[in-house]
Amino acid sequence: MCSQFDRALTYITSFTSKKEQPIYNALIGLCWGTGCILGPVIGGGFAVSSATWRWAFYINLPLAGLISPVYLFLLPTHNPKPDIGTMQKLATVDWLGAFLFAGMFAILQVALTFSGSLWKWNEAGPIALWVVFAVFLIAFIVQQGLSIATTPSHRLFPVHFLKSRTMILLYTGTAASSTGLGLGVYYIPIFFQFTKGDSPIKAAVRLLPYICVFVTAVMLSGGLLPVLGRYQPFYIVSGVLIVIGGALMHTVHLETSTTSIYGYEVLMAFGAGMSMQVAYSVAVAIADKIDTLNAVGFINVAQIGSLSIGLSIAGCLYQNLGFDNIKNALASYSFSDTEIRAALGGAHSAILASGDLVLQRLVLGAIAATLRDIWILTIVAGAVALVSGVLMKREKLNLEMTAGG
Template sequence: MSYHPSRSPDRHHPLDTGAWQAGGAPFHVPVAAADPHPRDGLPAWKWWALLVANCSLSIMHGYDVSNVANIQASIYRAFGHMELLHWVALSYSVCNIAFIPLGRKLFKFADFKTLNLVSMLFIIAGSALAGAAPNIQSIIAGRGLMALGTSVIYQGILSFNIIFAYPHELGLVQGVIGACFAVGLILGPIIGGAFAASEHATWRWAFYLVIPLCAVSFVLQALFSPRYRVPGGPKSTWAHVREIDWLGGALHAGVCVLFAVGCGALGSAGAGAGGGGEAVTAAAVWAFFGLAAAAYAVQQASGASAERRLLAPCARLRDRAVLTTWVCTAAAAASYGVALYYTPIYFAFTRGCGPLAAAARLLPFVGAFVGAVVLAGALLPAARVYQPFFALGAALLLAGAAALQTLRPDSPEPALMAFEALVAAGVGLNWQLGVAVCTARLPRDGGADKGAEIEARLDLALLSNLAQLGGIAAALAVAGMVYDSVGARSLRQAARAGVALSAADIRELLAGVDSPLLAADGDPAVLRAAVAAVTDAVRACFAILLGAGALCFVAACAMEWEALDFKPKPQLAAAGAGGGSGSTRCAPGYAADGTRDGRSTDDDDFLLRELPARPGTGSDASAVTVGGEPSILQDLPPAHHDRV
């Protein structure tokens, strides 16, 4: 602010916001400083160490979802119980989606670090139980215990990123976490199958492997993770515990489990393995599901106060952007789960591939998926407009799903891998962008209600978690029902044509266990019938991808065309009178002199800091300076000075 002789320092203009300094000495333009970012006091090396720990946990989480895909035959040989075999895989995903909302309530008041460490102990205990299981029921229980831990830890990872990552890097960080989860999903069948086929190890090591991986992350989290609680009122921990919607949590878990059981019962009824009894059982399960769902809806609508309800965060789905991105994420997750589980089954039956060879055929899928996730996360902050990413992803998913409807037993492998990559690219573009988009739309003005802003961010993490794991769990339950029904119908038609197949043979063939009917010296007619049935069943499951792609495309078209700001909001340094003798508060990434630390400048920075002073005007002693540098504001009229 230059000194004007016509205005005495004792007579300020009504719009003056700063004090005049004697002799016209330069001073920093005062700007209101926002609340410090939670990561401001975290050293960079600790941030990277925690990212490594979170990436490791995400890989482990994805691995736990799929590590039983290629060891179910070994588990069946060890314990039998064909009727429970599908729960070895399904229990983990279903329990995850059942526990996620309760985990969100815990993050509302508990320390993040403590929750993460305790959750990892549950994962270790569940892995040990499943690995040492004396029966198939213990494996299912161990998988449920692991899901209890991962439902909290993955919520913690997403919440940690949303709170501690800067807005311009959140999309990329979430994309990397999503890519790590995908890597774990593909490593599950490969590593599990390798253990099952090893002469020196058994299928049990597919579960034991999780223990050392989790232990490494436990040490990193214990040493470097900062303690953090959501800012809130003076309530005690016990008061928060009492306010948790426990009844809603029980109903939510019941609805999730009954849905999965009902889909399995319908699949068994369609397979006709149990005669009319299977149909009665399916009808009874779906009746109980309807009652539980109705009770859950009534309880959430009127049984608890709005802020205490288990699904209170779902109220944010009223926002158009939140709803449409949530739908796209759930559709992408459903497509991912079905493609991951049923593509190796097709190759195993039609090409005679073992567990490792069948899983290796997924490499184009995984490569395209990871590349799309990382690329989308990196490009979104620069593009700013998010709708084209979702629309392109939906179009690619639709194209790949339509191409997979041409599936035949003799379809060329290169073409199938190209279709896989097309689906994967579409899924990857929609996988993790929802959190970054919705978080960027939150106000970032440094308001007084910081706790409400953090609550909003955690709600978005919950919705993303529900969309991803819920989409996978629901799609696998429905796909299992479709696979059993369509495959059994095709095999029954072959049996009526003269192929000798019993109901038990049909179930064993569809389950992929080591049936003697699939031996190399088996009946060629049976082998042809099995290959045709599995191809029909897998193609029917891939119709789920077609529906998900269509839903995703509709949601993308319904999105607003808006540009978002993913850069952190700049706050200039505010120094006291006397040339900066007071304390200084800066936004993250800004030095005390107001510079951007090498980051790209925005319009405000350009006007205030980057343009050179007008030549030949003023003197060094009377020039306005911002961050210690001359500013073009020195020659503006006094009223304009005072508005700065």
């Protein structure tokens, strides 16, 4: 999925003008939002059917088969270096950098996922993972900085972008809005499934206001950017709305009305949508022509990488804080640690399925308190987006240039 997203943005950058790119980038956001709407509904349908949840993954194979002819025969070709053969192009790839970067991200995800849940923090397993992650991180920084086994023009990470104030702020602003959006997409349905007893399908349907407002904001920002030419306001508005929405979600408890939650999540969604795709057009507009694809990749790392890390951090907090909250709430009961952890996984756990209403109330209250803490990450993300926007240049870009491909 991430590869298709990256390729779509590369095509847009190659075959559209800088004035057209904002609206086309917004259309990518529309497609993403449509997937977020249909995905949970279809996946939830499989989960409660005899097909089981595995078909939520299997279904991608026939769908990919249907779409593949379009990719093969209808999309235009683009070869920026026609005078260089395939083997020569492969030789220029920063394979060592790619290995270190992929390893670093993979190990970080595993460390965040298993620390405190599968292993105690002071056990050998998580300590080893964090040490290996640190080694990969340091090795990647050194390898990129010194261009080891690559060249400055071909290294995986465009280090020279770190000298640009605007590029750095676009990165942090995009990372923040992406994190804020992802936390809502993941944890709003979880809240409804636990506290309202929703089925997977109904919980997914409750996400519709969030996604629809997000898509609307993405399309609005895509239409306004080439007209206004100024990008700073999008990040300021985005940060303010994400902070307000996250702060309101931080107040949600078991008795909070569904209507109120819809209102809170709409603020977060509109805020995230106002800045989610803006950086792609801005980064391409301010980068040198030779760095066009580097600019797209740079923002991709901010958007997709931060989403992955943000959800992993939130998952780590959910497992660790949730365990402590439920254990404290059930201190007078004799449930094992395994049973308490199972309660964090859903209504089918022995504790929640016991039929004891008092017990269920205690557990659900503890889970709601845990989710309130998760929204602190959203507040922080919104604050980062806001600060990034305030520090950006108050410049107006020229988006009247012609297509480059």
